[in-house]
Amino acid sequence: MNDTYITLNAICKRYIAKNGTVEALKNISLSIPKNEIFGVIGLSGAGKSTLVRCINLLERPDAGEIIIDGEKLLQLSKEELRLRRQKIGMIFQHFNLLEQQTVLSNVCFPLEIRGIPRRERQEKALELLEKVGLAEKAQCYPSQLSGGQKQRVAIARVLANDPDILLCDEATSALDPETTKMILELLKEIHDTMGITVIVITHEMKVIQEICSSVAVLENGEVQEVGTVSELFTNPKSRAARRLLLLEEKEDAAYVG
């Protein structure tokens, strides 16, 4: 195994809701090796989205430490954090593309943010669209694309900055099983060819099974167990993991029957 690349150290996050405070993350510690596809699975409300959003500080934890490649993220200045974020890509459940911009300018956007000249960024964007198989849609608008195509645009966009970390927040949850498979294959290929550390947040065991090497099971804002994917499937230790596996089986049964 490689060295630890991303360290989460005793992360706590509380929200103030109408009926008291909600503890979304309770003292979470995780070590994620470089160049791994690391999964975080849990049912909705388990805190997994909050967790992944802490990694690029879209959410600031109330306590704890986030260390990426030896750098303590919480100690960065605003400007340093902004620049660091350019190397931490993120894709979302609902794609979050600019609806009023063409596919091409969507992919150009991160390059524009970095002040890359127009010609250069268009070249790179086209290259990336080629890579995700959407070069012929460059002049289309997101509303003209299917969900799977939108996510591929989002993936091309996220690759524009050559990220070293890719965060996937329920990236396939809005897609049908077929499309999910295609997107996961694309993510795997990107991981294999570009050497990016990928963190996948999902509530579907299938996603974990398909592309992850290690996985953390989250429930009620706590890590229930961490291990390799094969360990989890053959010998789930926590109740939460067993429940997730059972849910998946039931779903499969329903699907076949």
Add this chain to the structure above:
Amino acid sequence: MWDNSMTVMMLEGIRDTIYMTVVSTFFGYLIGIPLGIALTLTDKNGLRQNQAVYRLLDVIINITRSVPFLILLIVVMPLTKLLAGKSYGSTATIVPLTLAAAPLIGRMVESSLKEVNKGVIEAAVSMGAKTGTIVLKVLMGEARTSLLVGVTIVLGTVLGYSAMAGVVGGGGLGDIAIRYGYYRYDTSVMLVTLVFIVAIVQLMQFVGTLLAKRLDHRNNE
């Protein structure tokens, strides 16, 4: 009696009304856009959340918006004189019109910008975009249809205000309508000006809606 001089007066009225409306709306946006952006950014969950600033701007806008335009017109006369050199005529009317339009525009811009999908803003933050880039490219860019619809609404409202300024000799079609219809009981002239006012509003509405549709890429098949 309708004669040549009447036609000239009407044409001048139309010209003055459009001049006041367009110029005041333009100046109104110069103030209203930064105001709307500031409101959006400083409000709860905004990119530069700052409750003190938000509340201050909020109160200022609410106060200025509650002053009836006719009263505002009279209250700001000293300022109008200072800026325009006199307190009557269409150029002078631009001053109170701008002041009345700015807070309205601030609110319209705020509401347009707040319609922008939070997820897209978040995506831009995750890419390491500066707040300025997010404002221009994400907020203004994604809200452009809504902003444009806002412009048509503001133009209609400002045109209505400009007609009110006729009471104090503000120039334009409203001025004509009041002078002839109210002071001289010449209803026909008043009705003609009314037709023109309605026609101008309709035209602006039509062009605005058309442009907004053209510029919207969210749902064009």
